[in-house]
Amino acid sequence: MKRIFLFLMTNVAVMIVLSASMNILGVGRYLTANGLDLTQLLIFSAIIGFTGSIISLLISKWMAKRSTGARVIDPQAPGNPREAWLLDTVHQLADRAGIGRPEVAIYQGAPNAFATGASKNNSLVAVSTGLLESMSEEEVAAVLGHEVAHVANGDMVTLTLIQGVVNTFVIFLARVAGYFIDQVVFKNERGVGMGYYITVLVCELVFGVLASIIVAWFSRQREYRADAGSASLLGSREPMIRALARLGGVEAGELPKNFQASGISGGKAISAMFSSHPPIAARIHALQAAQQL
Template sequence: MKRIGLFLLTNIAVIAIASIVLSLLGVGSTLQANGVDLALGNLLIFAAVFGFAGSFVSLALSKFMAKKMTGAQVIENPRNADEQWLVDTVRRQAEKAGIGMPEVAIYNAPDPNAFATGMSKNKALVAVSTGLLRNMTRNEVEAVLGHEVAHIANGDMITMALVQGVVNTFVIFFARIAGHFVDRVILKNESGHGIGYFVASFIFEIIFGILASIITMWFSRRREFHADNGGAYLAGKENMIAALRRLQMMQPGELPDQMAAFGISNRPSKLGALFMSHPPLEDRIAALEATLQEELKIA
């Protein structure tokens, strides 16, 4: 029920913000065309407003949503040596990466995982599961923290929000063009938009959305390699490789969709490799080992 409530809250916020922006821009008749032609300029503005509103409202609410969905508890006053070590490690890495100190949190989950989220580099959140803390050495946990801090330092949250906004825009835009075609050309409706337009637009939005997710997942996988390199820089390449090897031996925990792209690892997609947010762990390890070998040759 909590996830359903948060989902509805996010969508209400998206619709409210998009409606206000569209009113300010004077774009209210995009879908009210009485003629055969679509107002493509207005339609593109409509699609962009809703596409980017959804992406950036989700980003703006990401820390709040992450805490609510995972039950993550922010460490405000460390209660023991382990919590103090976590805070000190993230602070040291944040300083080295040149970003503001993120909030540090722990969430209760038996499976090993961690994630980073937040709207800006200086107001982010890094959270780790209790399962990760129990099953990894401190050097390995430090590497995982470095990976998440690297996501923040690289601006991956903003980058993925922009990518998702562009993708959303074109999904909405082309789905409505396809719906218009079905309504006017196939169903021969000549007055306004009939039910065929709305049904076809909905179906095409699903189809185009699935295809578009291939693009966003490709970007997500590329960002993981960069975050691994960042983790290697912040915590040591050997530690980063050791952490990934440890994850190979364990089943990574599931994260809500909003945070999955910024976790340390994720389960394989049921739809295949093109829909995976993370590259296979063996590929990530091989990439780090290749750079390590190059460094040894140079040395």
């Protein structure tokens, strides 16, 4: 909760600095004088920017089950010894991490796993049949530790906030640019014209690409933290190193686009800058380097 509070305060500070900078440069005064209320625009942008992200977070468990076909294991009656072991392992890891026990699910597919949920005490950890069949129990436990660490770190909530903030800036800055270009370049003096709409469309595309790079960078950092979290929960980095090495040698299972960032192994990206996960080799190196400290 403290980390989330600091994150929100940091972004409020950024918005204040942005507003002050626009006023110092005269842009804010010019736009305000010509009928654009920056405060109202910022509020509008925040509502639009955060609404979709928050709704996605709240329904993430339901969407994950529907989109992957994941079957939740009944804690009172696991179907077989493997399911009983999965439940017991996730519950032990959750207890060590000090969070509520997540739902545990299995889905059909190539090696992968993910965690999702609206809070630390309302989460889901799911593993694929391919991962269970291709790894030893110790390696699977390391992957489960990685996913539990994501939940314990509050990564789902943090990434939702980051996505909401960048969405807000994309919407806000695109409309400020659109209004400015419409007034200065196209000399439109009544309402907004085509210059506004064209500029907003172009700026949203450009700023959206830049925002994706920012979100992907944050996502990669949380993967390093979750790897380290797994090592901490298991008391050793070796199982996580071996699990990552195993993942590096197989074709990872593709998750639905909305959940690719949640998987132990990310989906394909057009560039490393847009990747939600660091390269496997880099993750192994980070664990090995930490082990030597």
